[in-house]
Amino acid sequence: MTDGYIHACVGPPESAREPDPRCTPSSAGEKTNNSRLAARAFYKLLAHPLIFDIKQRMVTADYRGMRQAFGAHLALEDCRGLRILDVGCGTGLCLDRLFCAEDNFIVGVDLNVAYTQWAGKLYPEIHFVAASADQLPFTGQLFDLVLLSSVLHHLSDPVSMDLFDNLKRATTSDATVLLSEPVWSDNRLSNCLLRWDRGAHVKSPEGWLELVSEHFLVKKDFIYRYARTEFLGLVLGFRQSD
Ligand SMILES: C[S@@+](CC[C@H](N)C(=O)[O-])C[C@H]1O[C@@H](n2cnc3c(N)ncnc32)[C@H](O)[C@@H]1O
Numbered sequence: 001m002t003d004g005y006i007h008a009c010v011g012p013p014e015s016a017r018e019p020d021p022r023c024t025p026s027s028a029g030e031k032t033n034n035s036r037l038a039a040r041a042f043y044k045l046l047a048h049p050l051i052f053d054i055k056q057r058m059v060t061a062d063y064r065g066m067r068q069a070f071g072a073h074l075a076l077e078d079c080r081g082l083r084i085l086d087v088g089c090g091t092g093l094c095l096d097r098l099f100c101a102e103d104n105f106i107v108g109v110d111l112n113v114a115y116t117q118w119a120g121k122l123y124p125e126i127h128f129v130a131a132s133a134d135q136l137p138f139t140g141q142l143f144d145l146v147l148l149s150s151v152l153h154h155l156s157d158p159v160s161m162d163l164f165d166n167l168k169r170a171t172t173s174d175a176t177v178l179l180s181e182p183v184w185s186d187n188r189l190s191n192c193l194l195r196w197d198r199g200a201h202v203k204s205p206e207g208w209l210e211l212v213s214e215h216f217l218v219k220k221d222f223i224y225r226y227a228r229t230e231f232l233g234l235v236l237g238f239r240q241s242d
Helices: 030-046 049-071 093-098 113-122 157-170 188-195 205-213
Strands: 083-087 105-110 127-130 143-149 171-182 216-226 229-238
Touching: 030 049, 049 093, 049 113, 049 171, 049 216, 049 229, 083 093, 083 157, 093 143, 105 113, 113 127, 157 171, 157 205, 171 205, 188 229, 205 216, 205 229
Parallel strands: 083 105, 083 143, 105 127, 143 171
Antiparallel strands: 171 229, 216 229
């Protein structure tokens, strides 16, 4: 770890997907089933790009918190002439808010075809591709900068590892990876919100650091909050094999 922020965080609840008693109704059974049904209906709605886009605009407050947090470690406004890849780009809002498409060559990848089609209409200057994170359709060392924003907690660890291997092949040797993932913390509201998240693989800060340790060197790590949720931000470089 590169600084003291992470020590302020407590680990995850006993089991990441076990209902946290502080967040669920006191009586299980029917209510729990109801909340499961509600979650399923919510996820179905979110699969529609318009609903997802509106939700992202409302909850992220235009990614100001994320821009500030990463901006403290990296001059985002100086990103020019770069080839940037965003994996799990959703409807492109985060990419658009973080980077200037006129000054860079930007590609967004997402599993949800409807999201990428929607994003393509919203941001015609950015290239959007529908593909899975572990099967990136790129050959050659194309990218200088990679954004992984809130996508890894949707992926199992083996799929994340495949993604990291893919990224290593698709990037220059000195490429930078910006990673932002939600974390279990001592913030009850944040934990409750995360239990409703579509991603089933939220980790503690230490869990994320362990996941990336084989492929990456951690240049910066920091905990920050946006959308009322606690996040770990990482600035990473690829480990070079001997
Ligand atoms: C929480 S959203 C994050 C969107 C955007 N990066 C942001 O920060 O606002 C997670 C995104 O990851 C995408 N996703 C989930 N699994 C994926 C996979 N295997 N490959 C590519 N994208 C995936 C989802 O479709 C969704 O758009």
